[in-house]
Amino acid sequence: MQICIHRGAKEIGGSCVEVISNGKRLIIDLGLPLDAEKNDEKYLPDISGFDGNDDSLLAILISHPHLDHFGLLAHINSKIPVIMGADARRILTEASRFLPGNWPIPANGLNLKSEIPIELGPFKITPFLIDHSGYDAYALMIEADGKCLFYSGDFRIHGRKAKLTEKLIANPPENIDVLLLEGSTLGRLEIHESFPSESDIEKKLVDTFTNTSGLTLVHTSSQNIDRIVTIFRACKKTGKTLVIDLYTAVMLEATGNKNIPQSDWPEIAVYIPQSQRIQIKNNKWFDLLKKHSRNRIFIEKLQEISTQSILLFRPLHIRDLEKVNLLNNAVYVYSQWEGYWEQDSYSYLREWLTKHNIPKVSIHTSGHAGPSDLKRFADALRPAKIVPIHTFMPDKYKELFNNVQLYADGEYWEV
Numbered sequence: 137m138q139i140c141i142h143r144g145a146k147e148i149g150g151s152c153v154e155v156i157s158n159g160k161r162l163i164i165d166l167g168l169p170l171d172a173e174k175n176d177e178k179y180l181p182d183i184s185g186f187d188g189n190d191d192s193l194l195a196i197l198i199s200h201p202h203l204d205h206f207g208l209l210a211h212i213n214s215k216i217p218v219i220m221g222a223d224a225r226r227i228l229t230e231a232s233r234f235l236p237g238n239w240p241i242p243a244n245g246l247n248l249k250s251e252i253p254i255e256l257g258p259f260k261i262t263p264f265l266i267d268h269s270g271y272d273a274y275a276l277m278i279e280a281d282g283k284c285l286f287y288s289g290d291f292r293i294h295g296r297k298a299k300l301t302e303k304l305i306a307n308p309p310e311n312i313d314v315l316l317l318e319g320s321t322l323g324r325l326e327i328h329e330s331f332p333s334e335s336d337i338e339k340k341l342v343d344t345f346t347n348t349s350g351l352t353l354v355h356t357s358s359q360n361i362d363r364i365v366t367i368f369r370a371c372k373k374t375g376k377t378l379v380i381d382l383y384t385a386v387m388l389e390a391t392g393n394k395n396i397p398q399s400d401w402p403e404i405a406v407y408i409p410q411s412q413r414i415q416i417k418n419n420k421w422f423d424l425l426k427k428h429s430r431n432r433i434f435i436e437k438l439q440e441i442s443t444q445s446i447l448l449f450r451p452l453h454i455r456d457l458e459k460v461n462l463l464n465n466a467v468y469v470y471s472q473w474e475g476y477w478e479q480d481s482y483s484y485l486r487e488w489l490t491k492h493n494i495p496k497v498s499i500h501t502s503g504h505a506g507p508s509d510l511k512r513f514a515d516a517l518r519p520a521k522i523v524p525i526h527t528f529m530p531d532k533y534k535e536l537f538n539n540v541q542l543y544a545d546g547e548y549w550e551v
């Protein structure tokens with residue numbers, strides 16, 4: 137089995153790995169680099185077959201529905217099968233209508249089901265559902281030529297689904313030749329440090345919700361389903377109503393999981409911001425709106441219940457909130473990676489908060505395992521070799537592990 141990391145050997149985001157056996161090929165992830173200004177074809181790795189005219193390329197596997205793992209699907213031929221989780225596929229497909237730019241709809245292909253192997257040409261692919269901030273995320277084991285590659289994907293052990301990663305640690309596959317191990321947190325966290333859990337986040341949210349006398353705006357990704365569950369639980373504990381928009385309602389439904397809060401649950405209200413109303417009208421999404429209208433409220437009601445509400449904030453709410461002045465004593469909770477906050481794309485939001493004198497509180501935890509959990513994971517899997525991926529600090533691996541091998545982007549190597 138031959139491997140090439142096309143992107144990710146020394147960066148977070150844009151992961152892409154090619155696996156070759158007996159003249160057949162698989163691609164694992166086809167992500168957009170984090171520093172890409174827009175989703176442009178120019179970032180596509182130089183790999184044969186993306187035009188759909190090379191039969192040696194059997195499929196593209198997508199480990200989880202984050203842009204830095206699937207974004208470049210936008211630029212390849214839809215004849216190439218895309219293998220991913222069914223829930224993740226539904227989330228991406230449903231999200232596409234709301235999101236501008238080159239948001240790809242994955243092509244058809246087999247669905248990953250945890251611990252159910254897929255035989256494809258010379259490859260045997262076994263997915264393992266894993267804890268991550270992205271929904272329906274998998275680690276992938278690829279076997280061919282009597283060799284075994286394990287791709288960790290992006291994972292953690294401190295989220296709402298920590299049990300999934302713990303299960304893998306308790307019953308690890310044997311005889312792994314190579315572990316391609318993500319290391320997002322190396323260089324960001326010292327070895328003895330660890331991240332708060334989603335339960336810790338829930339407690340902090342409960343405190344903030346309790347101590348806010350105006351409307352609480354919580355800004356997170358509508359696709360970070362674990363976080364929305366955490367926010368919902370904090371709402372229930374404090375007797376608050378969670379107010380969501382249509383996009384969030386659709387994302388929650390797309391999980392296909394009835395245990396995840398839905399727009400028709402009594403503790404939830406649906407408020408459609410003005411700009412989304414225009415979007416609905418222009419695109420004639422009336423059935424979609426109707427489907428999520430059971431708990432629909434309008435601006436007057438939101439004013440009335442503002443002190444008892446948690447608004448799952450998106451920047452498209454800004455104009456509505458200003459118009460009727462829902463901002464007295466409001467608090468803004470930032471619940472995403474702090475790195476995004478510093479970027480230019482958020483400067484308008486920083487200015488908006490200052491203009492209205494709205495305090496910002498950061499309540500977040502990482503989607504990625506800290507160094508000690510990476511070590512626990514790798515120690516359990518006992519690979520012959522560990523190869524860094526999805527990290528800015530490949531050199532740090534040697535401080536944690538004694539069987540590290542570094543490869544450059546674009547270098548082909550034998551397992």
Ligand SMILES: [Zn+2]
Binds near residue numbers: 149202204205290526
């Ligand atoms: Zn990633």
